[in-house]
Amino acid sequence: MKIWIFNHYSTTPNHVGGTRHYDLAYELIKQGHEVTIFASSFNHFQKKETINYEQNSFSKKVNVNGVNYVWMKTVKYNGTLKRILNILDYAKKAYKIAKKEIHNNRPDIVIGSSIHPLAAFIGYRISKKAQATFYFEERDLWPQTFVDFGKISENNLISKFLYSLEKFLYDRSDKIIVLFDKASDYVASRNIEKNKIIYLPNGVNIENYYNYKPDKDILKLMNSFKYKVVYTGSHGIANHLEPLIEAANLLQNKEGNVDIHFILVGNGLEKPKLIEIAKKYSLKNVTFIDSVPKEKIPFLLSLADLSFISIKKSPLYKWGFSMNKLYDYMASGLPIIMYSSKDVVGNLKGVYGVNLSESYNDLAKDILTISYDEMYKNSAGDSLREFVRKSYSWDKLALKLESHMLEDINLDHKLKTRESKRN
Numbered sequence: 509m510k511i512w513i514f515n516h517y518s519t520t521p522n523h524v525g526g527t528r529h530y531d532l533a534y535e536l537i538k539q540g541h542e543v544t545i546f547a548s549s550f551n552h553f554q555k556k557e558t559i560n561y562e563q564n565s566f567s568k569k570v571n572v573n574g575v576n577y578v579w580m581k582t583v584k585y586n587g588t589l590k591r592i593l594n595i596l597d598y599a600k601k602a603y604k605i606a607k608k609e610i611h612n613n614r615p616d617i618v619i620g621s622s623i624h625p626l627a628a629f630i631g632y633r634i635s636k637k638a639q640a641t642f643y644f645e646e647r648d649l650w651p652q653t654f655v656d657f658g659k660i661s662e663n664n665l666i667s668k669f670l671y672s673l674e675k676f677l678y679d680r681s682d683k684i685i686v687l688f689d690k691a692s693d694y695v696a697s698r699n700i701e702k703n704k705i706i707y708l709p710n711g712v713n714i715e716n717y718y719n720y721k722p723d724k725d726i727l728k729l730m731n732s733f734k735y736k737v738v739y740t741g742s743h744g745i746a747n748h749l750e751p752l753i754e755a756a757n758l759l760q761n762k763e764g765n766v767d768i769h770f771i772l773v774g775n776g777l778e779k780p781k782l783i784e785i786a787k788k789y790s791l792k793n794v795t796f797i798d799s800v801p802k803e804k805i806p807f808l809l810s811l812a813d814l815s816f817i818s819i820k821k822s823p824l825y826k827w828g829f830s831m832n833k834l835y836d837y838m839a840s841g842l843p844i845i846m847y848s849s850k851d852v853v854g855n856l857k858g859v860y861g862v863n864l865s866e867s868y869n870d871l872a873k874d875i876l877t878i879s880y881d882e883m884y885k886n887s888a889g890d891s892l893r894e895f896v897r898k899s900y901s902w903d904k905l906a907l908k909l910e911s912h913m914l915e916d917i918n919l920d921h922k923l924k925t926r927e928s929k930r931n
Contacts, residue, residue, distance in 0.1 A: 509541045509913060512606065512615040512640075514631040516598045517623050518547035520572045521716075521803035525553045526832050529621070531713050533575040535906030542576070544615070546602045549579040550594065553742075553775065553799055555586050567605050578605060599626040606634045614638050617913050619685070621645040625673050632680055641916045643706075644681035649694060649827060650674060656823030674698075682916050685909075688828030689855050706912055711900040712835035720806035729797065730811035733769035735879050737845070738812040740805060741833045743776030748818040751847040751871055753782055757789045758872035768879055770794045770816075773808065809840035813885065814878060819848040828854055838896035841889030843878060847871055859895060861888030 513533065519525035533543035549559035549568075559568055559579045566581040582597040583590060618640045620631020628644050635642035651670040654660050660667050678684060678700050685706045686692055692705045730736060743749055749772065756770045772782070775798055786794045800808065809815070815837035819825060834856075837844050844862045846853065856862050863878065865871035878884060898904075 509616045509917060510613065511536060511541055511543045511617045511619065511913070512631075512634070513543065513545045513619045513621065514602060514606075514627045514634070515545060515621040515623065516548050516595065516602075516627045517552045518545050518577075518621075519551065519802070520575075520577070522801050523551055523554075523558055524799040524801055525551060526710070527802050528710055528832070530572070530575055531711065531902045532906055532909070534573060534713070535902050536910060537574045538903075539906070539910055541910070544576040544578060544609075544613070546578045546606060547580070548582040548594070548598045550582050550584055555584075557581070557584070566601060578609075580605065595624050595626055599630050602627070603630050603633060606630070607637060610634070610638045615640045616917055617641045617643060619643045619645055620677070621647060622650065622677075623647050625650055625670065625677070628677055629673065632677060641682045641913070642680065643683045643685055643913075644677045645685040645687075645708075646674070646677075646691070646695070647687060649691065652694065652827075653823070656826055658823075683912055687830040689830075690826070690828040694827050706909065708905055708909055709830040709900060710832050710835060711902045711905045712832075712839045712896060714839055714897055714901050714903075716803070717806045717810075717839040717841075720810065721803075723804055723807055726800070726804060726808050727811070729771075729795070730808070733771070733795075734767035735769065735814075736812045737768060737770045737814045737816055737875060738773065738809065738842075739771070739816045739833075740773040740808070740836065741831070743772065743774050743779040743782060745778060746820065746822070747776065747778070748820040748847070749778065749782055750785065751818055751868055752816055753785050753789070753791070753794065754868040755872040755875060756786070756791055756794045758868060759876060760789070760791055760793050762872070762876070768793060768875060771812070772796050774799045805836055806840060809836060809842055812840075812842055814875065815840075815842040815844050817844060817846050819846065819852050821849050821852050825852055825854075835896050835900045838892040838900070841893050843885055843888040843892070845871065845875055845878070859892075861892040861895075 513529050515529050518529045519527055520530050521527055529545055536543050551558050561568055561581050568579045570577045580601045583594045585591040585594045615638050618631050618635035620628030622628040632642050651667045655662055678698055683706050684695055684704055685708050687709050692707055695705050696702050759768050770793060783796055846862055846864050849866055863874055865874045
Protein backbone atom coordinates (compact mmCIF):
# COMPACT_ATOMS: atom_id res chain seq x y z
CA MET A 509 0.00 0.00 0.00
CA LYS A 510 0.96 3.60 -0.54
CA ILE A 511 0.02 5.66 2.50
CA TRP A 512 0.05 9.46 2.74
CA ILE A 513 -0.13 11.25 6.09
CA PHE A 514 -0.91 14.96 6.49
CA ASN A 515 0.43 16.15 9.84
CA HIS A 516 1.49 19.79 10.02
CA TYR A 517 3.78 19.22 13.02
CA SER A 518 5.26 15.79 12.32
CA THR A 519 8.90 15.48 13.41
CA THR A 520 11.73 12.96 13.08
CA PRO A 521 13.88 11.50 15.90
CA ASN A 522 16.67 14.04 15.39
CA HIS A 523 14.23 16.90 15.98
CA VAL A 524 12.44 18.04 19.13
CA GLY A 525 8.82 16.93 19.40
CA GLY A 526 6.56 13.91 19.11
CA THR A 527 7.39 11.27 16.51
CA ARG A 528 4.03 9.46 16.38
CA HIS A 529 3.76 9.33 12.59
CA TYR A 530 7.44 8.71 11.98
CA ASP A 531 7.32 5.70 14.34
CA LEU A 532 4.08 4.44 12.81
CA ALA A 533 5.45 4.85 9.28
CA TYR A 534 8.72 3.13 10.22
CA GLU A 535 6.82 0.02 11.33
CA LEU A 536 4.48 0.04 8.32
CA ILE A 537 7.49 0.18 6.01
CA LYS A 538 8.78 -3.02 7.66
CA GLN A 539 5.57 -4.67 6.45
CA GLY A 540 6.33 -3.63 2.86
CA HIS A 541 4.27 -0.45 2.61
CA GLU A 542 5.37 2.96 1.32
CA VAL A 543 4.65 5.95 3.57
CA THR A 544 4.90 9.67 2.80
CA ILE A 545 4.40 12.39 5.43
CA PHE A 546 3.54 15.98 4.44
CA ALA A 547 4.79 18.31 7.20
CA SER A 548 6.01 21.83 7.90
CA SER A 549 9.75 22.10 8.55
CA PHE A 550 9.27 24.95 11.02
CA ASN A 551 9.58 23.19 14.39
CA HIS A 552 6.66 24.09 16.63
CA PHE A 553 8.56 23.38 19.86
CA GLN A 554 11.85 25.10 19.08
CA LYS A 555 10.29 27.84 16.95
CA LYS A 556 12.97 27.45 14.32
CA GLU A 557 13.43 26.21 10.75
CA THR A 558 14.90 22.70 10.51
CA ILE A 559 15.48 22.29 6.74
CA ASN A 560 17.72 24.12 4.27
CA TYR A 561 15.91 24.89 1.00
CA GLU A 562 17.24 25.80 -2.39
CA GLN A 563 16.69 29.39 -3.47
CA ASN A 564 13.06 30.16 -4.45
CA SER A 565 11.96 26.69 -3.27
CA PHE A 566 9.38 26.03 -0.54
CA SER A 567 9.40 22.20 -0.51
CA LYS A 568 11.93 19.41 -0.23
CA LYS A 569 11.68 15.63 -0.34
CA VAL A 570 13.80 13.80 2.23
CA ASN A 571 13.98 10.09 3.03
CA VAL A 572 14.49 9.45 6.76
CA ASN A 573 15.28 5.80 7.46
CA GLY A 574 12.85 4.73 4.75
CA VAL A 575 10.11 7.22 5.65
CA ASN A 576 9.41 9.73 2.88
CA TYR A 577 8.99 13.30 4.12
CA VAL A 578 7.72 16.15 2.00
CA TRP A 579 8.89 19.16 4.00
CA MET A 580 7.29 22.54 3.40
CA LYS A 581 8.68 25.95 4.23
CA THR A 582 5.94 27.83 6.04
CA VAL A 583 5.57 31.22 7.75
CA LYS A 584 7.62 31.47 10.96
CA TYR A 585 5.70 32.32 14.11
CA ASN A 586 5.99 33.03 17.80
CA GLY A 587 2.50 34.32 18.48
CA THR A 588 -1.17 33.66 17.76
CA LEU A 589 -1.65 35.74 14.59
CA LYS A 590 1.41 34.41 12.80
CA ARG A 591 0.58 30.88 13.91
CA ILE A 592 -2.78 31.20 12.15
CA LEU A 593 -0.93 32.39 9.05
CA ASN A 594 1.40 29.40 9.42
CA ILE A 595 -1.58 27.02 9.51
CA LEU A 596 -3.10 28.59 6.39
CA ASP A 597 0.28 28.51 4.66
CA TYR A 598 0.69 24.81 5.40
CA ALA A 599 -2.81 24.00 4.15
CA LYS A 600 -2.28 25.90 0.90
CA LYS A 601 1.14 24.40 0.14
CA ALA A 602 0.28 20.87 1.24
CA TYR A 603 -2.74 20.80 -1.07
CA LYS A 604 -0.80 22.24 -4.01
CA ILE A 605 2.16 19.86 -3.66
CA ALA A 606 0.08 16.74 -2.97
CA LYS A 607 -2.26 17.48 -5.88
CA LYS A 608 0.73 17.45 -8.26
CA GLU A 609 2.19 14.35 -6.64
CA ILE A 610 -0.97 12.30 -7.29
CA HIS A 611 -0.10 11.94 -10.99
CA ASN A 612 3.23 10.22 -10.19
CA ASN A 613 2.51 8.43 -6.94
CA ARG A 614 -1.21 7.93 -6.23
CA PRO A 615 -1.87 6.85 -2.62
CA ASP A 616 -4.16 4.01 -1.55
CA ILE A 617 -4.77 5.44 1.93
CA VAL A 618 -4.71 9.07 3.07
CA ILE A 619 -4.61 9.97 6.77
CA GLY A 620 -5.51 13.53 7.74
CA SER A 621 -4.35 14.28 11.29
CA SER A 622 -6.11 17.09 13.12
CA ILE A 623 -3.64 18.74 15.38
CA HIS A 624 -5.56 21.46 13.60
CA PRO A 625 -8.63 20.63 11.46
CA LEU A 626 -7.29 22.08 8.20
CA ALA A 627 -4.63 19.36 7.90
CA ALA A 628 -7.37 16.73 8.13
CA PHE A 629 -9.55 18.62 5.64
CA ILE A 630 -6.66 18.79 3.14
CA GLY A 631 -6.18 15.05 3.61
CA TYR A 632 -9.84 14.51 2.74
CA ARG A 633 -9.65 16.73 -0.37
CA ILE A 634 -6.56 14.89 -1.62
CA SER A 635 -8.15 11.49 -0.94
CA LYS A 636 -11.09 12.48 -3.16
CA LYS A 637 -8.81 13.57 -5.99
CA ALA A 638 -6.73 10.40 -5.67
CA GLN A 639 -9.83 8.20 -5.23
CA ALA A 640 -8.14 6.85 -2.11
CA THR A 641 -9.47 5.58 1.22
CA PHE A 642 -9.60 8.39 3.81
CA TYR A 643 -8.82 8.06 7.52
CA PHE A 644 -9.54 11.01 9.80
CA GLU A 645 -7.23 11.05 12.83
CA GLU A 646 -8.66 13.25 15.57
CA ARG A 647 -5.74 14.00 17.90
CA ASP A 648 -7.63 16.49 20.08
CA LEU A 649 -11.38 16.89 20.27
CA TRP A 650 -11.95 20.23 18.55
CA PRO A 651 -13.91 22.16 19.77
CA GLN A 652 -15.20 19.92 22.57
CA THR A 653 -12.10 20.40 24.73
CA PHE A 654 -12.50 24.20 24.57
CA VAL A 655 -16.19 23.88 25.44
CA ASP A 656 -15.43 21.54 28.36
CA PHE A 657 -12.84 24.06 29.59
CA GLY A 658 -15.38 26.87 29.42
CA LYS A 659 -13.23 28.79 26.93
CA ILE A 660 -16.07 29.04 24.41
CA SER A 661 -19.74 28.07 24.49
CA GLU A 662 -21.40 25.43 22.32
CA ASN A 663 -23.41 28.17 20.63
CA ASN A 664 -20.40 30.31 19.72
CA LEU A 665 -20.02 30.79 15.95
CA ILE A 666 -16.49 29.35 16.05
CA SER A 667 -17.78 26.31 17.98
CA LYS A 668 -20.57 25.76 15.50
CA PHE A 669 -18.14 25.96 12.57
CA LEU A 670 -15.69 23.51 14.19
CA TYR A 671 -18.48 21.10 15.16
CA SER A 672 -19.72 21.21 11.57
CA LEU A 673 -16.24 20.57 10.18
CA GLU A 674 -15.71 17.74 12.66
CA LYS A 675 -19.03 16.08 11.66
CA PHE A 676 -18.19 16.62 7.98
CA LEU A 677 -14.92 14.70 8.43
CA TYR A 678 -16.59 12.00 10.54
CA ASP A 679 -19.23 11.35 7.90
CA ARG A 680 -16.86 11.34 4.93
CA SER A 681 -14.06 9.27 6.41
CA ASP A 682 -13.76 5.54 5.97
CA LYS A 683 -12.30 5.22 9.46
CA ILE A 684 -11.80 7.58 12.42
CA ILE A 685 -8.65 7.23 14.54
CA VAL A 686 -8.75 8.42 18.16
CA LEU A 687 -5.90 8.49 20.68
CA PHE A 688 -7.77 8.64 24.00
CA ASP A 689 -9.39 5.56 25.55
CA LYS A 690 -12.76 7.27 26.10
CA ALA A 691 -12.80 9.34 22.90
CA SER A 692 -14.61 6.52 21.08
CA ASP A 693 -17.67 7.28 23.24
CA TYR A 694 -17.54 10.92 22.20
CA VAL A 695 -17.32 10.08 18.50
CA ALA A 696 -20.14 7.52 18.81
CA SER A 697 -22.32 10.18 20.49
CA ARG A 698 -22.15 12.10 17.19
CA ASN A 699 -24.20 9.36 15.50
CA ILE A 700 -21.17 7.46 14.23
CA GLU A 701 -21.10 3.66 14.18
CA LYS A 702 -18.52 2.25 16.60
CA ASN A 703 -17.08 -0.15 14.01
CA LYS A 704 -15.86 2.92 12.13
CA ILE A 705 -13.69 4.03 15.08
CA ILE A 706 -10.10 2.86 15.67
CA TYR A 707 -8.51 3.43 19.08
CA LEU A 708 -4.81 3.90 18.33
CA PRO A 709 -2.99 5.57 21.24
CA ASN A 710 0.52 6.93 21.19
CA GLY A 711 3.21 4.33 21.62
CA VAL A 712 6.93 3.72 21.86
CA ASN A 713 9.63 2.06 19.80
CA ILE A 714 10.97 -0.48 22.28
CA GLU A 715 14.17 -1.04 20.28
CA ASN A 716 15.28 2.54 20.99
CA TYR A 717 15.48 1.74 24.70
CA TYR A 718 17.89 -1.14 24.21
CA ASN A 719 20.02 0.40 21.45
CA TYR A 720 20.73 4.04 22.28
CA LYS A 721 23.75 6.21 21.64
CA PRO A 722 25.55 7.73 24.65
CA ASP A 723 25.75 11.52 24.75
CA LYS A 724 28.66 13.11 26.63
CA ASP A 725 26.74 16.27 27.60
CA ILE A 726 23.80 14.31 29.00
CA LEU A 727 26.18 11.92 30.78
CA LYS A 728 28.04 14.82 32.40
CA LEU A 729 24.77 16.40 33.56
CA MET A 730 23.23 13.23 34.98
CA ASN A 731 26.42 12.05 36.68
CA SER A 732 26.46 15.31 38.65
CA PHE A 733 23.63 14.06 40.86
CA LYS A 734 23.07 11.04 43.09
CA TYR A 735 19.32 10.26 42.83
CA LYS A 736 17.58 11.74 39.80
CA VAL A 737 13.86 12.46 39.35
CA VAL A 738 13.22 13.36 35.71
CA TYR A 739 10.42 15.07 33.82
CA THR A 740 10.57 15.32 30.02
CA GLY A 741 8.14 17.29 27.88
CA SER A 742 6.29 20.56 27.54
CA HIS A 743 6.18 23.06 30.38
CA GLY A 744 2.66 24.35 29.85
CA ILE A 745 -0.45 24.94 31.97
CA ALA A 746 -1.81 21.47 31.19
CA ASN A 747 1.46 19.85 32.31
CA HIS A 748 0.97 21.18 35.86
CA LEU A 749 4.60 21.13 37.03
CA GLU A 750 4.29 23.36 40.11
CA PRO A 751 3.73 20.33 42.40
CA LEU A 752 7.17 19.01 41.44
CA ILE A 753 8.80 22.31 42.43
CA GLU A 754 6.86 22.32 45.71
CA ALA A 755 7.99 18.75 46.45
CA ALA A 756 11.58 19.75 45.69
CA ASN A 757 11.25 22.58 48.22
CA LEU A 758 9.90 20.24 50.89
CA LEU A 759 12.68 17.71 50.29
CA GLN A 760 15.45 20.29 50.23
CA ASN A 761 14.43 21.34 53.71
CA LYS A 762 14.22 17.77 54.98
CA GLU A 763 17.19 15.94 56.45
CA GLY A 764 18.17 12.58 54.99
CA ASN A 765 16.73 13.06 51.51
CA VAL A 766 19.61 11.06 49.91
CA ASP A 767 20.53 13.97 47.64
CA ILE A 768 17.40 13.79 45.49
CA HIS A 769 17.68 16.05 42.45
CA PHE A 770 14.92 17.11 40.06
CA ILE A 771 15.70 17.53 36.35
CA LEU A 772 13.06 19.16 34.14
CA VAL A 773 13.72 18.74 30.43
CA GLY A 774 11.78 20.79 27.91
CA ASN A 775 10.32 24.19 27.12
CA GLY A 776 6.96 25.91 27.29
CA LEU A 777 5.07 29.03 28.30
CA GLU A 778 5.11 28.13 32.01
CA LYS A 779 8.85 27.51 32.20
CA PRO A 780 9.85 31.10 33.18
CA LYS A 781 7.26 31.02 35.96
CA LEU A 782 8.57 27.68 37.26
CA ILE A 783 12.15 28.99 37.22
CA GLU A 784 11.04 32.02 39.24
CA ILE A 785 9.38 29.81 41.86
CA ALA A 786 12.56 27.72 42.12
CA LYS A 787 14.59 30.94 42.59
CA LYS A 788 12.17 32.22 45.22
CA TYR A 789 12.73 29.03 47.23
CA SER A 790 16.50 29.15 46.53
CA LEU A 791 16.31 25.57 45.32
CA LYS A 792 19.63 23.86 44.72
CA ASN A 793 18.02 20.51 43.93
CA VAL A 794 16.27 21.54 40.69
CA THR A 795 17.83 21.84 37.22
CA PHE A 796 16.04 23.08 34.11
CA ILE A 797 17.39 22.13 30.68
CA ASP A 798 16.08 22.81 27.19
CA SER A 799 14.30 20.24 25.04
CA VAL A 800 16.49 17.52 23.54
CA PRO A 801 15.89 15.60 20.29
CA LYS A 802 13.70 12.53 20.63
CA GLU A 803 16.56 10.19 19.76
CA LYS A 804 18.46 11.30 22.90
CA ILE A 805 15.58 10.66 25.33
CA PRO A 806 16.27 6.91 25.81
CA PHE A 807 19.86 7.56 26.95
CA LEU A 808 18.78 10.39 29.26
CA LEU A 809 16.11 8.23 30.90
CA SER A 810 18.53 5.31 31.25
CA LEU A 811 20.52 7.45 33.70
CA ALA A 812 17.51 8.48 35.82
CA ASP A 813 16.02 6.80 38.89
CA LEU A 814 12.41 8.00 38.91
CA SER A 815 10.12 9.75 36.43
CA PHE A 816 7.35 12.28 37.01
CA ILE A 817 4.09 13.17 35.35
CA SER A 818 1.29 15.44 36.53
CA ILE A 819 -2.31 15.09 35.39
CA LYS A 820 -4.40 17.94 36.67
CA LYS A 821 -8.05 17.30 37.44
CA SER A 822 -9.49 19.03 34.43
CA PRO A 823 -12.08 18.66 31.65
CA LEU A 824 -9.06 18.23 29.35
CA TYR A 825 -8.85 14.59 30.48
CA LYS A 826 -12.56 13.85 30.40
CA TRP A 827 -12.04 11.63 27.37
CA GLY A 828 -8.75 10.10 28.55
CA PHE A 829 -5.13 10.84 27.66
CA SER A 830 -2.24 9.40 25.65
CA MET A 831 1.05 11.05 26.57
CA ASN A 832 4.24 10.06 24.79
CA LYS A 833 6.33 10.60 27.91
CA LEU A 834 4.40 7.93 29.83
CA TYR A 835 5.38 5.22 27.36
CA ASP A 836 8.94 6.55 27.18
CA TYR A 837 9.22 6.25 30.96
CA MET A 838 7.81 2.72 30.92
CA ALA A 839 10.05 1.53 28.07
CA SER A 840 13.09 2.80 29.97
CA GLY A 841 12.03 0.82 33.05
CA LEU A 842 11.57 3.92 35.20
CA PRO A 843 9.03 3.85 38.04
CA ILE A 844 6.55 6.71 37.63
CA ILE A 845 5.44 9.12 40.31
CA MET A 846 2.15 10.69 39.24
CA TYR A 847 0.60 13.79 40.77
CA SER A 848 -3.13 13.49 40.12
CA SER A 849 -6.40 12.25 41.60
CA LYS A 850 -7.88 8.74 41.53
CA ASP A 851 -10.73 9.69 39.22
CA VAL A 852 -8.32 10.99 36.52
CA VAL A 853 -5.70 8.24 36.18
CA GLY A 854 -7.99 6.06 34.04
CA ASN A 855 -6.38 2.95 32.53
CA LEU A 856 -3.19 3.44 34.61
CA LYS A 857 -5.07 2.64 37.80
CA GLY A 858 -3.50 -0.36 39.48
CA VAL A 859 -0.51 -0.59 37.11
CA TYR A 860 2.48 -1.75 39.14
CA GLY A 861 5.21 0.87 39.01
CA VAL A 862 2.83 3.85 38.73
CA ASN A 863 2.55 5.66 42.07
CA LEU A 864 -0.22 8.18 42.71
CA SER A 865 0.22 11.22 44.97
CA GLU A 866 -2.61 13.68 45.63
CA SER A 867 -0.89 16.40 47.70
CA TYR A 868 2.48 18.16 47.86
CA ASN A 869 3.32 16.43 51.14
CA ASP A 870 2.38 13.00 49.81
CA LEU A 871 4.41 13.65 46.66
CA ALA A 872 7.54 14.52 48.63
CA LYS A 873 7.00 11.61 51.01
CA ASP A 874 6.46 9.09 48.19
CA ILE A 875 9.55 10.25 46.29
CA LEU A 876 11.64 9.93 49.47
CA THR A 877 10.28 6.44 50.22
CA ILE A 878 10.90 5.15 46.68
CA SER A 879 14.40 6.62 46.64
CA TYR A 880 15.47 4.19 49.38
CA ASP A 881 14.02 1.10 47.68
CA GLU A 882 16.37 -0.21 44.96
CA MET A 883 14.55 -3.56 44.83
CA TYR A 884 11.27 -1.80 44.03
CA LYS A 885 12.93 0.19 41.25
CA ASN A 886 14.10 -3.01 39.56
CA SER A 887 10.85 -4.98 39.91
CA ALA A 888 8.67 -2.01 38.89
CA GLY A 889 10.93 -1.34 35.91
CA ASP A 890 10.60 -4.92 34.65
CA SER A 891 6.82 -4.82 35.08
CA LEU A 892 6.45 -1.49 33.25
CA ARG A 893 8.61 -2.66 30.34
CA GLU A 894 6.40 -5.71 29.91
CA PHE A 895 3.22 -3.63 30.23
CA VAL A 896 4.24 -1.14 27.54
CA ARG A 897 5.59 -3.90 25.26
CA LYS A 898 2.24 -5.70 25.27
CA SER A 899 -0.05 -2.71 24.81
CA TYR A 900 1.85 0.33 23.52
CA SER A 901 4.73 -0.78 21.31
CA TRP A 902 4.63 0.71 17.82
CA ASP A 903 5.15 -2.64 16.10
CA LYS A 904 1.89 -3.96 17.58
CA LEU A 905 -0.02 -0.69 17.06
CA ALA A 906 1.10 -0.55 13.41
CA LEU A 907 -0.12 -4.10 12.79
CA LYS A 908 -3.48 -3.15 14.30
CA LEU A 909 -3.80 -0.19 11.94
CA GLU A 910 -2.55 -2.23 8.98
CA SER A 911 -5.29 -4.83 9.48
CA HIS A 912 -7.96 -2.12 9.16
CA MET A 913 -6.26 -0.64 6.10
CA LEU A 914 -5.98 -3.95 4.26
CA GLU A 915 -9.63 -4.71 4.99
CA ASP A 916 -10.72 -1.30 3.69
CA ILE A 917 -8.50 -1.48 0.59
CA ASN A 918 -9.90 -4.90 -0.32
CA LEU A 919 -13.46 -3.70 0.24
CA ASP A 920 -12.81 -0.57 -1.83
CA HIS A 921 -11.35 -2.67 -4.64
CA LYS A 922 -14.40 -4.98 -4.65
CA LEU A 923 -16.80 -2.01 -4.77
CA LYS A 924 -14.92 -0.37 -7.66
CA THR A 925 -14.79 -3.66 -9.57
CA ARG A 926 -18.53 -4.14 -9.07
CA GLU A 927 -19.19 -0.56 -10.22
CA SER A 928 -17.05 -0.94 -13.35
CA LYS A 929 -18.95 -4.12 -14.30
CA ARG A 930 -22.25 -2.27 -13.99
CA ASN A 931 -20.99 0.43 -16.35
